[in-house]
Amino acid sequence: xxxxxxxxxxxxxxxxxxxxxxxxxxxxxxxxxxxxxxxxxxxxxxxxxxxxxxxxxxxxxxxxxxxxxxxxxxxxxxxxxxxxxxxxxxxxxxxxxxxxxxxxxxxxxxxxxxxxxxxxxxxxxxxxxxxxxxxxxxxxxxxx
Amino acid sequence: xxxxxxxxxxxxxxxxxxxxxxxxxxxxxxxxxxxxxxxxxxxxxxxxxxxxxxxxxxxxxxxxxxxxxxxxxxxxxxxxxxxxxxxxxxxxxxxxxxxxxxxxxxxxxxxxxxxxxxxxxxxxxxxxxxxxxxxxxxxxxxxxxxxxxxxxxxxxxxxxxxxxxxxxxxxxxxxxxxxxxxxxxxxxxxxxxxxxxxxxxxxxxxxxxxxxxxxxxxxxxxxxxxxxxxxxxxxxxxxxxxxxxxxxxxxxxxxxxxxxxxxxxxxxxxxxxxxxxxxxxxxxxxxxxxxxxxxxxxxxxxxxxxxxxxxxxxxxxxxxxxxxxxxxxxxxxxxxxxxxxxxxxxxxxxxxxxxxxxxxxxxxxxxxxxxxxxxxxxxxxxxxxxxxxxxxxxxxxxxxxxxxxxxxxxxxxxxxxxxxxxxxxxxxxxxxxxxxxxxxxxxxxxxxxxxxxxxxxxxxxxxxxxxxxxxxxxxxxxxxxxxxxxxxxxxxxxxxxxxxxxxxxxxxxxxxxxxxxxxxxxxxxxxxxxxxxxxxxxxxxxxxxxxxxxxxxxxxxxxxxxxxxxxxxxxxxxxxxxxxxxxxxxxxxxxxxxxxxxxxxxxxxxxxxxxxxxxxxxxxxxxxxxxxxxxxxxxxxxxxxxxxxxxxxxxxxx
Numbered sequence: 001x002x003x004x005x006x007x008x009x010x011x012x013x014x015x016x017x018x019x020x021x022x023x024x025x026x027x028x029x030x031x032x033x034x035x036x037x038x039x040x041x042x043x044x045x046x047x048x049x050x051x052x053x054x055x056x057x058x059x060x061x062x063x064x065x066x067x068x069x070x071x072x073x074x075x076x077x078x079x080x081x082x083x084x085x086x087x088x089x090x091x092x093x094x095x096x097x098x099x100x101x102x103x104x105x106x107x108x109x110x111x112x113x114x115x116x117x118x119x120x121x122x123x124x125x126x127x128x129x130x131x132x133x134x135x136x137x138x139x140x141x142x143x144x
Numbered sequence: 145x146x147x148x149x150x151x152x153x154x155x156x157x158x159x160x161x162x163x164x165x166x167x168x169x170x171x172x173x174x175x176x177x178x179x180x181x182x183x184x185x186x187x188x189x190x191x192x193x194x195x196x197x198x199x200x201x202x203x204x205x206x207x208x209x210x211x212x213x214x215x216x217x218x219x220x221x222x223x224x225x226x227x228x229x230x231x232x233x234x235x236x237x238x239x240x241x242x243x244x245x246x247x248x249x250x251x252x253x254x255x256x257x258x259x260x261x262x263x264x265x266x267x268x269x270x271x272x273x274x275x276x277x278x279x280x281x282x283x284x285x286x287x288x289x290x291x292x293x294x295x296x297x298x299x300x301x302x303x304x305x306x307x308x309x310x311x312x313x314x315x316x317x318x319x320x321x322x323x324x325x326x327x328x329x330x331x332x333x334x335x336x337x338x339x340x341x342x343x344x345x346x347x348x349x350x351x352x353x354x355x356x357x358x359x360x361x362x363x364x365x366x367x368x369x370x371x372x373x374x375x376x377x378x379x380x381x382x383x384x385x386x387x388x389x390x391x392x393x394x395x396x397x398x399x400x401x402x403x404x405x406x407x408x409x410x411x412x413x414x415x416x417x418x419x420x421x422x423x424x425x426x427x428x429x430x431x432x433x434x435x436x437x438x439x440x441x442x443x444x445x446x447x448x449x450x451x452x453x454x455x456x457x458x459x460x461x462x463x464x465x466x467x468x469x470x471x472x473x474x475x476x477x478x479x480x481x482x483x484x485x486x487x488x489x490x491x492x493x494x495x496x497x498x499x500x501x502x503x504x505x506x507x508x509x510x511x512x513x514x515x516x517x518x519x520x521x522x523x524x525x526x527x528x529x530x531x532x533x534x535x536x537x538x539x540x541x542x543x544x545x546x547x548x549x550x551x552x553x554x555x556x557x558x559x560x561x562x563x564x565x566x567x568x569x570x571x572x573x574x575x576x577x578x579x580x581x582x583x584x585x586x587x588x589x590x591x592x593x594x595x596x597x598x599x600x601x602x603x604x605x606x607x608x609x610x611x612x613x614x615x616x617x618x619x620x621x622x623x624x625x626x627x628x629x630x631x632x633x634x635x636x637x638x639x640x641x642x643x644x645x646x647x648x649x650x651x652x653x654x655x656x657x658x659x660x661x662x663x664x665x666x667x668x669x670x671x672x673x674x675x676x677x678x679x680x681x682x683x684x685x686x687x688x689x690x691x692x693x694x695x696x697x698x699x700x701x702x703x704x705x706x707x708x709x710x711x712x713x714x715x716x717x718x719x720x721x722x723x724x725x726x727x728x729x730x731x732x733x734x735x736x737x738x739x740x741x742x743x744x745x746x747x748x749x750x751x752x753x754x755x756x757x758x759x760x761x762x763x764x765x766x767x768x769x770x771x772x773x774x775x776x777x778x779x780x781x782x783x784x785x786x787x788x789x790x791x792x793x794x795x796x797x798x
Contacts, residue, residue, distance in 0.1 A: 012792055025222045028251030036263045039270055039792040040252055041785065042223070044718065047736070048764030048780055056786055060793035077763035078654050078674060078738040087768070 009063040009128040011121070013038045014053070015109075016046045018076035020068035022111035027118055034118045037125050038066070045069070046106075047080035051091045054104055064103045064128035066121070071108040081108070102131060154185040154280050157213040158272060159204060161195035161220035163250055168193075170254035172265045176219065179269045183276045184797050187211050195220050201233045208237040215279040219247035219272050240284030242717070242779055247275035270792055277791035277798065281784045285717040290758045292377035293470040294708050295319065299369055299647075302330020303690060304682025305475035306351040307697030308704070312473075313360035315705050320467050321355065322367040322383055324643075326435035327425040328352050330477050331683075334412060334426075334500075335552075336507035336514075337559055338690050345428060345509060347690070352430040365431060368643075370464070372472075372650050375758035376677030377713040381467045387460035389422075389436035394455040396424060396432050400447035408440045410511075414480075414501045417511040422447050422456075427509060471677050471704035474661065475697060476647055478638040478683040481533030484540055488529055488634050489605040489612050494519040496605070496612060496632045498532075499553055506559055516560060516567075519610075523630030525568040526560070527614050528553050529603060534637035535574055537602055544658050546637025547687035550577045553635045554585040554594075561592045569594045570627050572603060572616055597625065605632065638687040651678055652739060660686040671699045675739070676715075676761075679703045718779040719760035720767055722753040726774035729753060733766035733775050742766060 015021040021042050027034065043049060046069025057065045067084065075081040088106045095101040107120045158180035162168035173191040180189035188211050192200050195218050207213055216234050220226060223246040231241035249268040257264040294317055298309045301323030309321045321328075332338070333348030355361050364385060371382040406421035413419075421440040424432070436447075436458075448456045480500050483490040490496050497505075497518060504510040505518065516522050530553065531537045534546040550573070557569055571594055578586045590596075603616040614627045640659040641647070648655055653673040656662045661684050664672040671679050681700035682693040707713065720742075722733070729751025734742045741759035744751050753775060755766075764777035773782060790798045 010793060012789065021222075022224060025224060025248075025251040028222075028253075028255035031255055031258075033256055033258070036253075036257045036260055036267050039267070039274070040248070041274070041788050041792070043764060043780055043785065044777070045763035045765065048768050048777060048785075050768035050782070052782070053785055053789060057789045057793050060790050061795070062789075062793040073657065076674075077761055077765070080738065080763045080765050083736050083765045083769070 007129060007133060009037055009125055010061055011038045011064045011066060011125060011128065012057045012062040013040045013066045013068060013121070014043055014046065014049045015040050016069045016076070017042055017044045019070035019074065019111050020046070020109040020117070023109040023113045023117050026112065027114035030114050032114055032118055034121055035125055038121055045075070045077050045080040046084040047077065047087075049084065051087065051094070054091065058100060058103065058134065063131070063133055064105075064124060066124055067104070067106045068109045068117075069106075071110055074110065100134075103128060103134070152214065154215060155187045155211065155213050156185045156215040156217060156276060156279050157204065157207050157211060158186055158189040158217045158219065158276070159195050159200070160189070160191040160249075160272070161200070161218060162191065162193045163220060164193065167220070167250050167254040170258050170261055170264050171249060171268045172261070175265055176249070176268045176272060180272050180276070183273060185215075185280055186276060187213060196226050196229055204230070204233050205237040208234065208239055214239065214243060215282060216244050217247055217272065217275045217279055218244075219249045219268065219275065221250040222246075222248045222252070242285040243279075243282050245275045245279045245282065247271045273791045273795070273797065274788045277787040278784050280797060281781070281787050283778070283781075285778055288715040288717050288719065288757045289712045290375070290377050290715070292708055292710050292713055293379075293468050295469045296471045296473060296704050296708060297322065297369075297379070297381050297467060297469040298473045298475060300330065300475035300477055300682070300684070301325075301328035301363070301365070302475060302477045302682060302693075303332045303347060303351060304477070304693040304697035305330070305473065306355050307694045308473045308475055308681050308701040309361050310351065310354055310358065311698050311701035312705055313358045315709075317360065317705065317708055319361045320364065320381075320469065321361055322364045322369065324366065324368045325425070326365050326388060326433075327429035327431070328355065328363065328365065329425075329429070331480070332690055332693070334504065334507075336503040336505070336510065337555065339555060340559070343507065344503075345426075345507070349428050352428070356430055363431070366435070369650055375756060376715075377470045377707065377758070379469050379472060379677065381469060381472070383465050383467060385463040385465060387438065387462055388433070389438075389441070389456060389458055389460050390434045391455045391457060392431065392433055393453045394433040395453055396434060397452070398424075399450045399452070400434060400456065403446040403450050405444060405446065406440050406442055408437065413504050413511050414498065416501055416504055470708040471679065472651070473679045473681055473697075473700045473704055474647070474651065474653070474673065474684055475681040475700070476641050476643070476684045478687070479641050481542075481546075481636040481639050483532055483634055483636060487538060487540070488532060488603070489607045489632065490634060493607040493612055495610070495630060496607070496634065498634050498636045499528075499549065499556070500636065502556055502633050506556060516564060518631050521630070522564065523567060525570070525629040526631045526633060527570040527572055527627055527629040528557070528633045528635050529614065530571070530573040530635040531575065532634040532636045533639070537574060542637065542639065542658060544687070545575070545577060547577070548689040549635045549637050551579075551582040551585055551689065553633070554578060554582075554589050557594055558585065558588055558592060561594075568629075570597060570629065571595070572597045572599055572614060572627070574599055597627070638683060641684070651675065653678060658686060660684065671696060671703050677707060713758070715758055716762060718762040718777065719757045720755050720762070720764065720775055720777045721757075722755065723774045723776065724752055726772045727752050728772055728774070730771065732769045732771060736765045736769045738763065738765070
């Protein structure tokens with residue numbers, strides 16, 4: 001929450017070293033602006049992000065989790081992002097069952113797509129803002 | 145890590161950089177440093193105007209000694225910018241370089257939130273907290289090294305492969321040059337003229353001669369790569385040497401050809417004429433030994449009877465051999481696009497030929513000894529249709545431009561004009577790409593009265609007696625024109641070689657949407673494959689002209705030489721490894737590894753995953769897939785990443 005009491009979503013972004021992290025860097029070097037909500041965790045490949053990490057982020061206080069990687073066919077590790085894609089679909093099913101499906105997204109952002117990152121992150125923040133904070137944390141985890 | 149090291153107290157130093165005003169004008173750097181001091185395990189936190197400057201670096205080195213720091217964090221720019229700089233700094237101060245972590249508060253914070261100073265400062269604190277969380281769990285990593293075998297394998301005996309082999313041999317390395325056909329020379333050897341003076345045969349002969357005289361080059365024709373083991377610096381290549389059925393006792397007298405009863409289309413003449421089942425690809429083939437086409441031969445034994453030197457052995461079997469090399473140059477070339485039957489009248493009329501066939505007709509060693517005779521006559525008019533098999537012209541065409549066809553066709557046109565100035569020539573093109581110096585060819589063609597017609601709609605070809613009529617909707621004139629000619633030449637482009645899928649699976653290299661092998665990076669690493677130790681030369685990465693192919697051969701050789709001139713290779717140690725206690729040997733990791741770096745081995749009757757550290761590139765897909773947590777990627781362990789998550793989401797360091 002911001003000082004004014006307005007809900008400011010806490011967003012965790014997993015970014016692969018070769019494409020997405022570099023694309024997010026490019027937004028900075030090009031002096032573009034975007035909201036301050038995203039907090040970035042660098043991994044070498046999007047395929048390193050396990051479902052456990054996503055669940056942990058939601059449980060620990062993130063309102064949304066965005067996984068980013070190289071476009072299909074452009075993965076630095078040949079097929080890494082296809083593994084991410086497969087795993088994401090399974091994880092999404094589980095998250096949908098639990099009611100968190102909308103809070104987790106997978107997007108492809110290349111090293112040159114600073115604008116695309118900004119577009120994606122703006123949309124994602126707005127989506128999470130509309131969903132509001134995760135109530136279950138207060139209701140279940142913090143007051144068992 | 146030993147027990148003693150594990151219990152070592154974590155002592156972190158945090159250095160917040162102003163980057164002049166790049167960070168400090170937005171982020172309250174002093175507040176961030178003060179905040180860092182409140183975090184667990186942080187012993188010292190400072191801010192400074194330029195951490196990457198000499199005094200900034202000295203500050204870190206002194207503090208490592210004075211405060212006995214064993215982790216260092218610099219909150220500044222992107223790790224892509226200065227991580228290597230600071231890793232070197234901590235290493236100079238005696239710390240393992242992997243005990244360093246970067247907090248990106250410039251690209252990810254001050255530069256993108258210039259008007260939100262307060263929020264940016266809070267975000268910078270979060271980013272530093274994340275770095276402290278990761279640093280707390282960082283582990284020292286040792287460099288991974290492997291021995292380097294000082295020899296190379298070159299796949300493909302075309303001009304790119306021969307150039308690469310020669311360049312490597314001239315540097316003193318042993319080179320194994322394998323070629324799947326019975327002769328060296330590749331596609332270029334068959335091109336009538338490469339330019340106005342030099343014939344394809346001249347270039348091929350020049351290279352073949354040098355290759356054959358170089359004792360460092362070991363040539364294996366009729367040979368293919370079947371399997372590859374090992375990794376960068378130390379590969380074991382399994383080669384299959386297919387039977388040639390003729391030994392090197394052959395004197396190339398040609399008596400066998402006279403008695404051979406089997407005739408098949410001669411692929412070296414693009415099917416313009418036939419050859420026998422026993423044949424010499426061309427006069428200047430190397431090795432100059434006849435070969436028997438296994439698929440065509442009926443084993444009648446007539447050739448055996450007439451062979452005086454007793455060089456023919458019809459019972460010869462395929463042989464397998466293993467070659468140990470440090471580097472591999474892939475120069476497997478291309479395959480020309482073969483038009484479909486009926487595509488622009490191809491195979492419906494003898495008066496429709498491909499550019500590759502035309503080049504054989506212009507060649508002095510070709511089926512007509514350089515005379516332009518098709519269907520028994522010298523044509524009075526010729527039309528060329530460009531972009532056949534390229535540029536999405538027809539449904540079976542590739543979408544790319546084949547790059548060499550326009551220049552190649554115009555060069556042939558000028559060659560025809562030189563000998564037959566009265567032949568009327570039409571060049572019907574979709575796009576004309578005589579790039580670079582070859583633009584000259586276009587102007588010379590204009591001077592020689594070649595008529596250029598442009599099409600957007602694919603032209604229609606009508607086959608008639610003694611010729612064809614091309615109906616083209618000419619773009620500039622905006623008019624439908626019918627062009628009756630005696631001969632139509634289809635300017636066909638390049639395709640990946642037929643065995644591209646085998647190459648991809650054996651070498652573990654990927655291809656792009658065009659089907660050609662993909663470079664590690666088009667501009668940064670244009671002659672390297674994604675698999676370390678494998679270099680790419682010539683048209684295997686896409687259409688190229690001769691100059692570019694030969695240049696590529698030299699470039700790949702230079703890269704390969706840089707590798708095999710070293711005694712050991714070093715690999716980034718951020719690779720995966722499996723904890724033997726936890727691993728159940730399920731093999732999930734094996735199935736997700738893009739590099740085949742993981743194998744299941746039996747140890748004390750247990751199945752265990754084992755990572756080849758020289759093959760592993762550190763993507764971490766296996767670690768995320770492992771159901772038991774046994775597989776971990778170093779420097780990106782579950783513990784480290786989960787700590788980063790908690791630091792950001794919960795706001796505390798676990």
